[in-house]
Amino acid sequence: xxxxxxxLIFSRVKPRFRRVSSGIGLDEADDGATIPLSFRxxxxxxxxxxxxxxxxxxxxNIGSLAxxxxxxxVVVMGARPIAVLDSIVVxxxxxxxxLEVIVDSMISILEDEGVALIGGDFKVMPRGQVDxxxxxxxxxxxxxxxxxxxxxxxxKILVSDYVGEHGAVVLLMQLGLTNVEEISKGLLKSDVKPxxxxxxxxxxxxxxCITAARDPTRGGLAGVLYEWAVKTGTLVVIDESxxxxxxxxxxxxxxxxxxxxxxxxxxVAVLAxxxxxxxxxxxxxxxxxxxxxxxxxxxxxxxxxxxxxAAETPVGGLRVVEPPRGELVPRIC
Amino acid sequence: xxxxxxxLIFSRVKPRFRRVSSGIGLDEADDGATIPLSFRxxxxxxxxxxxxxxxxxxxxNIGSLAxxxxxxxVVVMGARPIAVLDSIVVxxxxxxxxLEVIVDSMISILEDEGVALIGGDFKVMPRGQVDxxxxxxxxxxxxxxxxxxxxxxxxKILVSDYVGEHGAVVLLMQLGLTNVEEISKGLLKSDVKPxxxxxxxxxxxxxxCITAARDPTRGGLAGVLYEWAVKTGTLVVIDESxxxxxxxxxxxxxxxxxxxxxxxxxxVAVLAxxxxxxxxxxxxxxxxxxxxxxxxxxxxxxxxxxxxxAAETPVGGLRVVEPPRGELVPRIC
Numbered sequence: 265x266x267x268x269x270x271x272l273i274f275s276r277v278k279p280r281f282r283r284v285s286s287g288i289g290l291d292e293a294d295d296g297a298t299i300p301l302s303f304r305x306x307x308x309x310x311x312x313x314x315x316x317x318x319x320x321x322x323x324x325n326i327g328s329l330a331x332x333x334x335x336x337x338v339v340v341m342g343a344r345p346i347a348v349l350d351s352i353v354v355x356x357x358x359x360x361x362x363l364e365v366i367v368d369s370m371i372s373i374l375e376d377e378g379v380a381l382i383g384g385d386f387k388v389m390p391r392g393q394v395d396x397x398x399x400x401x402x403x404x405x406x407x408x409x410x411x412x413x414x415x416x417x418x419x420k421i422l423v424s425d426y427v428g429e430h431g432a433v434v435l436l437m438q439l440g441l442t443n444v445e446e447i448s449k450g451l452l453k454s455d456v457k458p459x460x461x462x463x464x465x466x467x468x469x470x471x472x473c474i475t476a477a478r479d480p481t482r483g484g485l486a487g488v489l490y491e492w493a494v495k496t497g498t499l500v501v502i503d504e505s506x507x508x509x510x511x512x513x514x515x516x517x518x519x520x521x522x523x524x525x526x527x528x529x530x531x532v533a534v535l536a537x538x539x540x541x542x543x544x545x546x547x548x549x550x551x552x553x554x555x556x557x558x559x560x561x562x563x564x565x566x567x568x569x570x571x572x573x574a575a576e577t578p579v580g581g582l583r584v585v586e587p588p589r590g591e592l593v594p595r596i597c
Numbered sequence: 598x599x600x601x602x603x604x605l606i607f608s609r610v611k612p613r614f615r616r617v618s619s620g621i622g623l624d625e626a627d628d629g630a631t632i633p634l635s636f637r638x639x640x641x642x643x644x645x646x647x648x649x650x651x652x653x654x655x656x657x658n659i660g661s662l663a664x665x666x667x668x669x670x671v672v673v674m675g676a677r678p679i680a681v682l683d684s685i686v687v688x689x690x691x692x693x694x695x696l697e698v699i700v701d702s703m704i705s706i707l708e709d710e711g712v713a714l715i716g717g718d719f720k721v722m723p724r725g726q727v728d729x730x731x732x733x734x735x736x737x738x739x740x741x742x743x744x745x746x747x748x749x750x751x752x753k754i755l756v757s758d759y760v761g762e763h764g765a766v767v768l769l770m771q772l773g774l775t776n777v778e779e780i781s782k783g784l785l786k787s788d789v790k791p792x793x794x795x796x797x798x799x800x801x802x803x804x805x806c807i808t809a810a811r812d813p814t815r816g817g818l819a820g821v822l823y824e825w826a827v828k829t830g831t832l833v834v835i836d837e838s839x840x841x842x843x844x845x846x847x848x849x850x851x852x853x854x855x856x857x858x859x860x861x862x863x864x865v866a867v868l869a870x871x872x873x874x875x876x877x878x879x880x881x882x883x884x885x886x887x888x889x890x891x892x893x894x895x896x897x898x899x900x901x902x903x904x905x906x907a908a909e910t911p912v913g914g915l916r917v918v919e920p921p922r923g924e925l926v927p928r929i930c
Contacts (some may be wrong), residue, residue: 296643296670298626298743310629311682312718349644385645402735412632
């Protein structure tokens with residue numbers, strides 16, 4: 265087991281990415297890791313288990329997804345990610361070659377983001393269903409002033425990029441539609457990517473303007489907006505024509521009878537912004553390279569529709585958008 | 598899904614155990630949790646995935662094991678545990694009743710220990726092998742001066758309690774020997790229990806005497822001692838007659854051809870102590886209620902046997918104890 269771990273994990277992580285400053289990290293192979301507390305503020309911690317099926321998909325794999333997903337959970341809370349711990353559980357018989365590619369993808373994202381891998385666990389479960397792998401990642405970040413996810417009436421809703429691409433790709437893969445033209449041409453792939461390049465400068469410059477921030481993974485954009493509406497007893501009104509959806513996602517969603525609003529993204533941020541600075545933030549977000557960012561709606565007070573999302577209709581009325589039910593696509597992340 | 602989580606998790610955790618002081622915790626159902634940093638020192642973090650099979654065993658279940666195991670990983674590093682995040686992955690068809698019992702066991706241990714459950718994840722994997730559950734727990738603790746696991750030549754090795762009970766029980770269960778007399782009479786069961794009542798006062802009073810501390814889970818006592826010997830290039834010499842092993846564990850191990858030295862414990866600490874204070878610490882450990890604690894050996898310099906464990910033979914010689922190979926009992930934790 266220790267040789268396996270040496271080959272699979274330790275040898276792949278550069279020394280400077282094995283600990284946080286002078287703390288105990290991967291080299292010690294101890295039961296835990298330490299982080300010297302030299303910063304002030306709040307620790308932000310997130311844990312997620314990734315079970316995506318298939319583990320390899322256009323645009324990434326379960327390793328890049330696990331690293332990205334946990335980093336994103338921390339950055340959308342306004343924190344700078346500093347360390348990750350992973351726990352990998354595979355069924356006996358899982359391809360060692362695949363496992364190496366998955367671990368490499370995970371580590372490569374962590375290194376690109378300057379995030380240390382300070383510890384973890386690895387277990388093999390007998391049984392022999394060879395496609396079974398679960399990766400659980402814990403991300404740790406620090407924030408002076410974490411984003412508390414409290415959108416208020418009047419706030420504008422900003423979406424940083426095209427939505428639903430990860431969900432659409434995994435859905436197509438799960439349906440066996442692996443050879444669709446847009447996938448083979450690279451026009452349609454998972455959007456899995458860390459949001460640090462968006463969120464860190466944004467929080468640095470416009471923290472006071474942001475009242476809530478999330479990444480719309482399971483449940484998609486509708487899922488995030490519903491949670492906000494329910495949590496704050498408000499009505500979220502969106503202009504569907506403004507929601508950025510790439511052409512192939514739109515087309516395949518229509519033909520499969522799903523709404524891109526409910527499809528998971530893995531590299532998109534949804535922000536609630538104070539109205540008076542929302543246009544300035546939108547401009548800044550675009551300047552940061554997210555040219556497809558849009559203001560797609562706003563938060564309103566409503567006696568009748570507390571806890572709902574509604575879409576504006578062409579004739580000026582409102583149509584209630586259904587909350588996501590269950591998981592539209594299982595094992596999406 | 599949100600109703601399931603409400604029923605299964607949220608409703609079971611008392612409000613004061615849902616966050617750390619003013620941080621973001623379970624109530625927010627956010628992507629992550631926060632911990633206000635009002636302490637000085639080091640953060641200690643540990644992640645482990647639990648896959649024990651069967652998930653219910655005499656003395657506990659995968660829920661009590663997951664809570665205990667992560668707490669113990671943090672306390673043996675000299676830290677006070679303050680928060681846990683959990684991630685539960687079950688296969689579709691897993692009994693809801695069993696899941697509730699498992700979650701209750703986990704939460705009950707956290708509450709007993711005053712540890713908040715501040716966040717987590719829950720995923721269902723389709724497939725329908727009903728005994729499949731994986732719980733990954735992340736424990737977070739704080740320590741002024743973490744134990745760095747650096748045993749030195751001359752140090753004495755203390756074991757806090759009978760070893761091998763968890764491993765023996767799970768092994769018997771896996772072999773289908775579920776009706777052995779000692780199990781039905783409650784004489785043999787898993788020792789799964791948090792080590793806070795041992796480690797917190799011990800660190801408070803004798804931190805300077807402790808050069809290393811671990812809990813001997815996978816790989817058992819031999820596993821921990823081997824890691825220490827290899828890591829420090831020393832020889833660990835043990836007196837096997839001093840290793841506390843309960844009678845039924847001894848007997849079943851013998852008849853099954855395994856050595857209790859390699860069997861997992863889930864409520865035992867192994868300490869390396871500076872020789873001059875080791876007897877005083879032993880007395881204090883016993884006073885804390887661990888009457889079966891013993892000094893079982895010592896760390897020595899050795900040119901010939903760097904990185905080995907050896908047992909003293911009755912005629913005064915040394916016999917090398919083999920390192921644990923692979924996992925003696927798979928899915929023990």
